[in-house]
Amino acid sequence: MSLNIIVMAKQVPDTRNVGKDAMKEDGTINRAALPAIFNPEDLNALEQALQLKDRYPGSKVTILTMGPARAAEIVREGLYRGADNGVVLSDRAFAGADTLATSYALATAVKKIGDYDLILGGRQAIDGDTAQVGPQVAEKLALPQVTYAEEIISVENGKATVKRRIESGVETVTVPLPAVITVNGSAAPCRPRNAKNVQKYKYAAVPSELAADATKAALVEKRPWLAIGEWNTQTVEADLSQCGLAGSPTKVKGIENVVFTAKDARRVENNDAELEELMKELIANHTIG
């Protein structure tokens, strides 16, 4: 048995390591200081896909990402780690999409890819933390879903057995294929790049990256596995009224930077006398003890 697996992955700014230099003096975010990375939980999803590929030889893993042409970096990263091919869904008409319009766009691309048994993705992306796109893609494709997955234990007789994390516990479910499964950060971490794959795919590119590079374009012409798909609204026959800002029921009314009320902190020296004094004080005012 071999499986066709689509892994939905997103290129995100690394919001986890927002250091002092990542905030400008006026308190706004200095996006340039935040590196663009492979969304962490999407890597967990990729690992689940690659494990299935190991287990069921002949399986094929396709990376699907939406974003500007530079998101091809996500597809390359996936290829380096063991994916077979990829598509970048890229069109200005997708800009400003909320989760629903994003899901609509991704669902049209999944339909265009066509032959799939499993659609995987991270539980959520670290730039929005909404966890909405997976279930919404499932709804748009009328497929069952399993969220918060920790391990795809097996795929047999047209059903996947999946262990998933729930509130203070775990459960194991079976789901008929095709299905959408979103993978939790507590799942197995993704394997590193494979040196052979890096050699094989380092010149993989989308057409718009090749436009300015005739040498590379000639190379990709000769080696078709280096061609990363680049699809727009026409390729996937998207209904423009459901894309981008127009297709987004939610609107951002306003954005504020987070400012905490600074307190007048008392400095306590790191020496025995002052630390003992602090503990005595907290005991005396019944904070502790």
Add this chain to the structure above:
Amino acid sequence: MATDKNNLIVYCEYEDGKVADVSLELLTKGRALADKLGIKLEAVVAGDNLKDIEKQIFPYGVDTVYKVEDKRMYPYTSLPHASLLINLLKEKEPRIAFMGATSIGRDLGPRVSSALHSGLTADCTQLEIGDHTDARTGQEYKDLLLQIRPAFGGNIVATIVNPDHRPQMATVREGVMKKEVRDSNYVGQVVDLDVARYTRPEDFVVEVIDRHVEKSKSNLKNSPIVVAGGYGVGSKENFEMLRELATVLGGEVGASRAAVDAGWIDHDAQIGQTGLTVRPKLYIACGISGQIQHIAGMQDSSIIISINNDPDAPINTVADYVITGNVEDVVPKLIKYYKKNTK
């Protein structure tokens, strides 16, 4: 005049015969917003053994409880609960719908919002009623649900509105809103719904074959004293020291996302925007630099002590006491001097 349409509805979760705290917190918030809008507060609960479950729900000022009792509705699976909610919301056309930002609500909400093409805002930290003017069209909207949530890793706070689609949907994490009984004698109406009318037989394709729910090991959420560790703790072993301090003080151990990501402590202990929100009497932050997303989950603590070897760590700006030093150096001294000064 309130009718059975255009109201505010809360999807209630329950486990072991008990309605989840997060649902009761949402009912409390929902009651306040419904009063403001002059509409009814409704609840929907689905599962097995729901006898008298409404008695836990009415005291929060709930006017109508929709009950769906069916063995197959427990434990929760996505499709039947989504169908139920999609069909109920189509029928009742509520203005607003809430659910917990839990592994259930965050599984259910997006699916329902997709089917209804209504917007959903995840993990709101504040919910208010207010007006909105569309910046492009100039169109004015009265009494919208203002859905306020952190974004971009907690570095910004966005206010989201849902001007043209109903219901306006939002999820909220447990512990973010306050839970408060409106009137312990409040009695509303129970409406039993027929599962066959709201779900399809093919919805029951996902089977739960095994389920372990452990009672939460720690009482971190309600503990009056929290000792929390961050990346500066340095190792899993050093977390034992924090545990010792927590034990002698009668508190619980929490952590920042960095410490959880490093694998030093369980995910359940994470405090911050994507973890728990805590409001203890005393919060001791050990080696936590203080990313905004962490501060969002502990800033309401009464007294905050920060132990950090960086005198300019951002967390120090919200601290009452700042100790500049290594965690492994300071924590044992705190244990020592606490013991020395108590019996």
